[in-house]
Amino acid sequence: MTMHGYxxxxxxxxxxGPFIEIDKPEITIGRSQECDxxxxxxxxxxxxxxxxxxxxxxxxxxxxxxxxxxxxSGKTILxxxxxxxxxxxxxxxxxxxxxxxxxxxxxxxFLGEYIIN
Numbered sequence: 001m002t003m004h005g006y007x008x009x010x011x012x013x014x015x016x017g018p019f020i021e022i023d024k025p026e027i028t029i030g031r032s033q034e035c036d037x038x039x040x041x042x043x044x045x046x047x048x049x050x051x052x053x054x055x056x057x058x059x060x061x062x063x064x065x066x067x068x069x070x071x072x073s074g075k076t077i078l079x080x081x082x083x084x085x086x087x088x089x090x091x092x093x094x095x096x097x098x099x100x101x102x103x104x105x106x107x108x109x110f111l112g113e114y115i116i117n
Contacts, residue, residue, distance in 0.1 A: 059085065
């Protein structure tokens with residue numbers, strides 16, 4: 001499958017943290033050991049959210065009863081349960097107290113080099 005960008009964790013200091021490539025149709029986020037991205041906080045659902053690839057779009061889906069705060073294009077929206085949001089490059093979202101950023105089409109990092117699309 002083609003890579004569709006990254007989901008990057010943002011450290012509490014605001015610095016970039018580790019990332020996971022979006023290289024399969026679904027990336028799961030939650031407390032469960034089966035999740036691709038694990039968030040070790042008791043208020044996070046076992047399956048809290050997922051990142052889904054459909055064609056050339058990357059979607060954030062909320063599987064939790066708790067809303068997910070998404071910062072996109074200078075505004076903040078609340079993504080409610082069973083709703084999804086088409087991610088744009090550099091959108092940020094919060095899973096409980098953990099901040100993540102979607103790094104998609106603007107630049108992809110490969111082996112330490114930045115490729116500008």
